[in-house]
Structure formats: C-alpha cells, structure tokens
Amino acid sequence: MNGSTGERKTRFVKGESSNLRKRFSLRLRPRLRLLALRLKRISIRSFFNDVRTFLQNNIRRVAFTTFISVVLGFCYLFLKLTALPSPRIVPYSDLVVSLQSGSVTKVLLEEGSRRIYYNRDSNTVGDNQISETGSRAVYVSTEKDVAKVENVDNSRTDQSSNLNLLRKLSRAQASVPEWQYSTRKLDRDEKYLLSLMREKGVTYSSAPQSVIMSMRSTLITIISLWIPLIPLMWLLYRQLSAANSPARKKQPQSQTVGFDDVEGVDAAKLELMEIVLCLQGAINYQKLGAKLPRGVLLVGPPGTGKTLLARAVAGEAGVPFFTVSASEFVEMFVGRGAARIRDLFNAARKSAPSIIFIDELDAVGGRRGRSFNDERDQTLNQLLTEMDGFESETKVVVIAATNRPEALDPALCRPGRFSRKVLVGEPDEGGRRKILAVHLRGVPLEEDTNIICHLVASLTPSFVGADLANIVNEAALLAARRGAETVAREDIMEAIERAKFGINDKQLRPSTISKELGKLFPWMPSLVGKNDRRQDDLQGPLGYQTLS
Numbered sequence: 001m002n003g004s005t006g007e008r009k010t011r012f013v014k015g016e017s018s019n020l021r022k023r024f025s026l027r028l029r030p031r032l033r034l035l036a037l038r039l040k041r042i043s044i045r046s047f048f049n050d051v052r053t054f055l056q057n058n059i060r061r062v063a064f065t066t067f068i069s070v071v072l073g074f075c076y077l078f079l080k081l082t083a084l085p086s087p088r089i090v091p092y093s094d095l096v097v098s099l100q101s102g103s104v105t106k107v108l109l110e111e112g113s114r115r116i117y118y119n120r121d122s123n124t125v126g127d128n129q130i131s132e133t134g135s136r137a138v139y140v141s142t143e144k145d146v147a148k149v150e151n152v153d154n155s156r157t158d159q160s161s162n163l164n165l166l167r168k169l170s171r172a173q174a175s176v177p178e179w180q181y182s183t184r185k186l187d188r189d190e191k192y193l194l195s196l197m198r199e200k201g202v203t204y205s206s207a208p209q210s211v212i213m214s215m216r217s218t219l220i221t222i223i224s225l226w227i228p229l230i231p232l233m234w235l236l237y238r239q240l241s242a243a244n245s246p247a248r249k250k251q252p253q254s255q256t257v258g259f260d261d262v263e264g265v266d267a268a269k270l271e272l273m274e275i276v277l278c279l280q281g282a283i284n285y286q287k288l289g290a291k292l293p294r295g296v297l298l299v300g301p302p303g304t305g306k307t308l309l310a311r312a313v314a315g316e317a318g319v320p321f322f323t324v325s326a327s328e329f330v331e332m333f334v335g336r337g338a339a340r341i342r343d344l345f346n347a348a349r350k351s352a353p354s355i356i357f358i359d360e361l362d363a364v365g366g367r368r369g370r371s372f373n374d375e376r377d378q379t380l381n382q383l384l385t386e387m388d389g390f391e392s393e394t395k396v397v398v399i400a401a402t403n404r405p406e407a408l409d410p411a412l413c414r415p416g417r418f419s420r421k422v423l424v425g426e427p428d429e430g431g432r433r434k435i436l437a438v439h440l441r442g443v444p445l446e447e448d449t450n451i452i453c454h455l456v457a458s459l460t461p462s463f464v465g466a467d468l469a470n471i472v473n474e475a476a477l478l479a480a481r482r483g484a485e486t487v488a489r490e491d492i493m494e495a496i497e498r499a500k501f502g503i504n505d506k507q508l509r510p511s512t513i514s515k516e517l518g519k520l521f522p523w524m525p526s527l528v529g530k531n532d533r534r535q536d537d538l539q540g541p542l543g544y545q546t547l548s
C-alpha cells in the first residue's frame with residue numbers, strides 16, 4: 001500500500017513539474033524570443049543617436065535639470081556630513097532643577113540666540129530619564145552601560161547579551177554629542193540663572209554658533225521654505241515665459257494684401273486710402289497744421305473684412321504691420337497685459353512709419369469699473385496712455401476692429417484716440433459680386449465667371465465676405481471630391497445650400513456616405529465592397545464597416 005501511494009506521489013510530482021515546464025514553454029518562451037528579437041534590433045549606435053538628438057533638442061531643459069540635481073545633491077551631502085547627534089531638548093525648569101540639585105557640570109550660553117546647552121553628571125541621572133530619552137539620549141546611559149557590562153562580564157551568565165550590550169555601547173559612544181541637553185532661556189531670568197550657577201560652582205561660558213551649524217540651519221530653512229513654493233514658482237515661470245516667448249514677441253509683418261483684394265466696402269476703402277497716402281507722404285497734411293489720425297476704429301458685423309482691410313492698408317502703404325488680438329493682452333497676472341501693450345507700441349515706434357492692428361478691441365476696451373478685473377482696467381489704461389504718448393511727427397497708426405462698439409469705454413473713442421470710425425457693413429448685391437470675383441480668381445470654372453458671380457450674388461442676400469469666400473472654397477472641395485477638373489454650377493449651388501441650411505439629411509444617409517467614401521478611397525475594396533453589400537441593420541454608425 002505504502003509503496004503504491006509513494007509511486008503515485010512521485011508520479012503526481014512528476015506530472016506537476018511537467019505541467020510547469022509546459023506552462024513555461026507556452027507562456028515564457030515566445031515572450032523571451034520576442035524580447036531577444038527586439039534587443040537584436042536595437043543597435044547601440046541608433047540608441048546613442050537618439051540620445052544625442054534628444055540632448056540637442058532639449059539642451060536648456062537638460063542643463064537646468066542637471067544643475068538643480070547637482071545643487072540638491074550637494075545640499076544632501078552637506079547635511080549628511082555635518083549631521084551631529086543633537087542634544088535633548090528639555091524645558092527651562094529642568095535646567096533650574098538640575099542646577100539646584102547640583103547635577104549640572106557645564107553650561108554654554110549661545111550668543112545671538114536664546115539657546116542654552118548643558119551637561120549633567122551622568123551618575124545622578126535617573127533610570128526613568130534614560131528610558132524617556134529614547135534614541136536621542138542613548139549617550140546619557142553610557143557609563144551605566146559600562147557598569148552593566150562589567151557586572152554581566154563577571155557573572156558570565158549570558159555571553160550573547162554581553163556582546164549585544166558591547167555593540168550598543170560602541171554605537172552609543174559614536175553618537176555622543178558635545179552637549180547632552182538644550183533649552184531656551186527665559187526672559188529676565190538671566191540674573192537668577194547666573195547667580196545659581198556661581199553659587200553651585202558650575203563652569204559656564206558663552207560662544208557664537210559655529211559657522212557650519214549656522215549654514216546648516218540656514219540651508220534647512222531655505223529648503224523647507226522653497227519646497228512648498230516650487231509649484232507656485234513653476235506656474236509663475238510658465239506664465240512669464242509664455243508671455244515673453246519669441247513667438248509672442250511682436251514682429252512686423254510685410255503684407256501682400258492690397259485694396260484690390262477687398263471688395264464691397266468702398267466707403268471704408270476710401271477712408272483708409274487717405275491714411276495710406278498720409279503714411280506714404282503723398283499728402284502733406286502737416287503743411288496745413290493737420291495731424292495724422294492716431295486711431296481708426298473699424299466697426300461692423302463679423303466676417304465683413306475688417307482684418308482684411310487693415311492688412312490691405314499696411315500692404316498698400318508698404319509699412320511694417322503689427323497685428324495682435326486684444327485677447328492676447330488678457331493675462332492672469334496684474335501688469336503683464338499693460339507691459340505687453342507697452343512692448344508692442346515701443347516696437348511699432350521703433351519701426352515707424354508702421355501700423356498696429358488690434359483685433360476684437362472690446363476684449364480689453366470694455367467700459368472700466370464694471371467688473372473687478374483690475375488687470376483689464378490696467379491694460380486699457382496703458383493703451384490709452386500709449387495712444388496719447390505719440391509725438392505728432394511719429395507715423396504710427398493704430399487700427400482696431402470690433403463687432404461691439406457700444407461696449408467700448410468712451411475714453412477710447414474721444415478725439416485723439418479712435419476718433420475715426422469706419423463702418424464696414426454687409427455688402428450689397430454689387431459688393432457681393434465683386435467679392436466673389438476676388439475669390440473666384442484662381443478657381444477654374446465650367447462657366448463664365450461673371451454669370452456665376454451674378455447668380456451667386458443674387459442668391460445670397462445678407463451674406464458677408466467670409467461667407468462668400470467659404471462658398472467658393474466648399475464648391476471647389478465638392479468638385480475635387482467628384483474628381484472633376486473644373487468647378488461646375490451644381491457644386492456652387494450645393495455649396496450655397498450647405499452654407500444656408502447646413503449639411504442636410506439626404507447627404508448624411510449611410511448609402512450616400514459609403515458612396516462618397518468609395519469615391520474618395522477607391523483603392524480600398526473592403527470599404528466599397530462591404531458598403532455596397534451591407535446596407536442593412538448590420539452597418540456601423542456611419543453606414544460603413546470599420547476599415548480594419
């Protein structure tokens with residue numbers, strides 16, 4: 001019986017180990033093979049190349065991180081090397097009681113602080129105090145330990161405990177501080193303390209804190225203060241660096257847009273033409289004692305071409321053009337927006353004659369005192385000051401655009417600032433025709449451009465320049481989707497329909513989408529084939545199978 005159970009056991013163990021081996025071969029082997037393959041593919045040279053390119057791209061960050069790590073490393077080393085066993089901190093009354101009992105041997109009064117260090121005669125220290133002190137006061141018990149060791153040695157009852165005690169003793173001696181106790185001095189008690197020490201014949205002296213120790217405590221204070229401040233500093237740094245980044249620094253742009261590119265806003269064009277002529281010096285306004293208009297405010301609904309007009313002014317005048325959106329001045333930190341306005345105007349003054357264009361002026365030019373946003377008010381004040389600060393001969397014109405002139409602070413619109421307001425309204429039919437002609441310039445049409453312009457202009461009342469530009473673009477895209485060489489009338493009609501009513505249901509039908517996708521990606525038979533076959537309830541949410 002026993003033999004058979006033993007056999008079964010060995011068979012069972014064998015079976016288990018073979019199972020394990022199977023599992024190993026099934027799970028681990030392929031993985032190991034894959035890992036080996038991957039490791040083979042990684043060449044050391046490419047790895048070093050990657051590291052080099054990473055370092056080249058992030059040299060500043062790497063240098064900064066290394067510097068911080070080295071500094072922290074040094075701090076750690078310094079703290080570690082200068083670490084001394086600290087004395088036990090006790091209440092002031094303990095010092096007085098010890099002095100009275102005559103157990104104090106030596107006292108040091110630290111200069112420049114209220115700290116007092118003292119030592120006691122260890123023979124008079126009670127057992128209860130030793131246990132109380134814990135790890136810090138192991139040194140207090142050194143002599144007692146010696147006595148204990150001797151006793152234990154004599155009796156030779158337990159050699160291992162003897163060894164343990166010896167080890168403990170050596171560790172204790174290594175951590176013996178110069179001063180056993182430390183306390184804080186009480187105000188107006190020096191006289192009593194001194195008289196008590198004299199009376200008991202205690203050795204006392206005073207000394208300044210050692211340089212290393214004062215450095216150590218300063219370092220600890222700095223580190224403990226800075227660590228919680230780091231996230232805040234990081235936030236501040238990011239804000240400031242974002243504000244001062246080269247991308248944000250205003251560079252003048254040379255414009256390639258001219259008045260020929262802006263149509264349907266003839267009255268506004270005429271007004272601005274005068275400024276162009278003044279900047280070019282074609283009109284001698286100074287001879288008659290006139291001043292160059294400081295600011296021009298373009299007012300009108302969105303998409304009517306205000307930005308385009310401002311660009312055209314710069315393009316026609318051939319002067320540097322500084323363009324900003326007023327929302328760029330809205331900063332988190334008080335004073336940053338104002339500083340950026342100052343920078344912008346300084347840069348424009350340096351490259352005068354020049355044009356500054358501020359888009360969406362209402363973002364900073366809203367009435368002051370309406371909100372608690374002090375930062376915005378400061379930015380606006382700075383803008384007002386800068387516009388006042390132009391000398392009469394400085395040829396810098398500020399053009400601003402807004403859709404909400406009623407929201408602007410009245411101080412912005414007074415003469416000398418944005419005194420000239422130019423309305424850029426919705427174009428009439430003739431205007432729309434001209435705008436379409438501008439945008440159809442580079443588009444190959446099946447029919448005559450004039451006919452298309454007339455047709456589209458008549459079908460799009462209340463459309464602005466941006467809408468018309470969008471219609472032309474959509475039509476071209478639809479034609480490209482068809483694979484056509486030219487834009488047909490149908491494409492334009494569909495683009496108008498889309499602009500007016502959005503993309504309709506008919507176009508969104510699954511079959512339509514699959515057909516369109518099939519046309520766009522004819523090399524994907526899976527897409528075309530499956531979609532043609534599967535127009536039933538098994539289709540995906542978009543009416544076609546997934547590409548995978």
Ligand SMILES: Nc1ncnc2c1ncn2[C@@H]1O[C@H](COP(=O)(O)OP(=O)(O)OP(=O)(O)O)[C@@H](O)[C@H]1O
Pocket residue numbers: 261262263264265300301302303304305306307308309359401402403435438464465466467469
């Ligand atoms: N009068 C126009 N002539 C030609 N193109 C125009 C005209 N108006 C608008 N566009 C087209 O619309 C686009 C957007 O126009 P733009 O940015 O100048 O409008 P905006 O009035 O400044 O709008 P917003 O008030 O929203 O900033 C232009 O890039 C241009 O293609």
